[in-house]
Amino acid sequence: MAAVGASFGAMAVAAGLPGWATVAMSVLVYAGGAQFMAIGLMSAGNPVAAVLAGLLINARHLPFGLALGDTIGHRLRHRLLGSHLMTDEATAFTLARPAGAARRRAFWLAGALLFLAWNGGTLLGVLVGGVAGDPAAFGLDAAFPAGLIALLLPSLRDRDTRRAALGGAAVAVLTTPLLPAGLPVLLALAGPGLLAVSRLRRRHPAPADDADVPVAAASAEEAGAVPAGAAHAGTVPAGAAHAEAVPAGAAPTGHEEESC
Amino acid sequence: MLIAVIVALAVGTYAFRVAGVLLRDRLDLPTWARQLLPVGAAALLAALAATAALTEVGRFAGWARPAGVLVGVLLAWRRAPFVLVVVAAAGTAALLRLLGVP
Numbered sequence: 208m209a210a211v212g213a214s215f216g217a218m219a220v221a222a223g224l225p226g227w228a229t230v231a232m233s234v235l236v237y238a239g240g241a242q243f244m245a246i247g248l249m250s251a252g253n254p255v256a257a258v259l260a261g262l263l264i265n266a267r268h269l270p271f272g273l274a275l276g277d278t279i280g281h282r283l284r285h286r287l288l289g290s291h292l293m294t295d296e297a298t299a300f301t302l303a304r305p306a307g308a309a310r311r312r313a314f315w316l317a318g319a320l321l322f323l324a325w326n327g328g329t330l331l332g333v334l335v336g337g338v339a340g341d342p343a344a345f346g347l348d349a350a351f352p353a354g355l356i357a358l359l360l361p362s363l364r365d366r367d368t369r370r371a372a373l374g375g376a377a378v379a380v381l382t383t384p385l386l387p388a389g390l391p392v393l394l395a396l397a398g399p400g401l402l403a404v405s406r407l408r409r410r411h412p413a414p415a416d417d418a419d420v421p422v423a424a425a426s427a428e429e430a431g432a433v434p435a436g437a438a439h440a441g442t443v444p445a446g447a448a449h450a451e452a453v454p455a456g457a458a459p460t461g462h463e464e465e466s467c
Numbered sequence: 468m469l470i471a472v473i474v475a476l477a478v479g480t481y482a483f484r485v486a487g488v489l490l491r492d493r494l495d496l497p498t499w500a501r502q503l504l505p506v507g508a509a510a511l512l513a514a515l516a517a518t519a520a521l522t523e524v525g526r527f528a529g530w531a532r533p534a535g536v537l538v539g540v541l542l543a544w545r546r547a548p549f550v551l552v553v554v555a556a557a558g559t560a561a562l563l564r565l566l567g568v569p
Contacts (some may be wrong), residue, residue: 254469
């Protein structure tokens with residue numbers, strides 16, 4: 208996590224972002240994928256697309272919050288502060304523990320450590336990247352996509368996710384010479400959008416109780432801290448009323464929240 | 468403009484995070500939506516990675532960059548540590564440029 212933060216810091220500075228803005232972004236936004244996305248689209252000259260794409264990526268925190276709501280705490284100030292510490296990694300780490308006090312401790316521990324690692328890493332990257340000189344001579348432009356793909360790789364084990372990612376990448380590359388900067392990347396959403404429409408059409412008339420199963424941790428694997436045997440990797444909760452593919456790493460947490 | 472982008476991203480992201488936590492009992496997101504949010508995020512990130520690897524201001528970026536990215540991706544595929552992936556990608560591109568590859 209610190210290493211990813213450091214590469215974010217170095218790349219943001221290489222893309223022309225001032226050091227203070229890079230650090231402020233890491234502290235205030237605190238969402239790796241969206242930050243990389245925003246830097247990429249801002250340096251391409253499309254700040255509106257940067258905000259739009261970043262927020263679309265971060266919409267996945269909504270279901271994380273639904274899954275973590277009781278774990279974070281019951282006092283309002285705990286909930287307000289804890290919400291900011293919510294990430295893919297913290298969510299995966301937390302939901303791998305049994306519900307109760309242990310899970311709450313796991314959330315706050317993982318959340319605080321990851322926050323410090325990410326922001327410390329960013330600061331380090333800004334300081335090192337600032338003295339490195341010409342970014343192209345050091346190949347930093349190649350480090351950025353390679354790092355992004357490395358982060359993405361674990362979630363591509365899921366078939367639907369893999370198709371959407373490859374299709375989106377192809378559409379974006381092919382339309383890049385034709386469209387203004389930022390639009391090709393947003394066009395990648397066409398695939399998942401069509402998938403959503405087709406699912407809405409053939410939706411079961413009575414979804415029964417499976418509407419309560421939260422999709423947790425889009426990237427349980429990324430955390431690297433999930434204990435062996437933690438239930439994940441595309442397994443569908445027993446008794447789920449349908450057999451649609453669950454995104455890679457989605458933990459069947461339906462049973463875990465009962466005792467909250 | 469820069470500050471506006473950072474603030475908009477920060478406020479919007481926090482709103483998503485806190486909405487799930489506070490509205491837990493009142494909000495019922497349909498299953499298909501919960502499943503598609505991570506898929507959409509993956510599609511956006513893959514598109515960004517692909518365009519950043521291959522293009523520069525609407526044109527092909529030259530061979531050094533995609534070659535470096537390919538080395539990084541192969542290492543990531545073999546589960547190499549993240550630092551190694553990033554450094555190898557940058558190193559390959561830098562080396563190729565040193566040898567005169569655009």
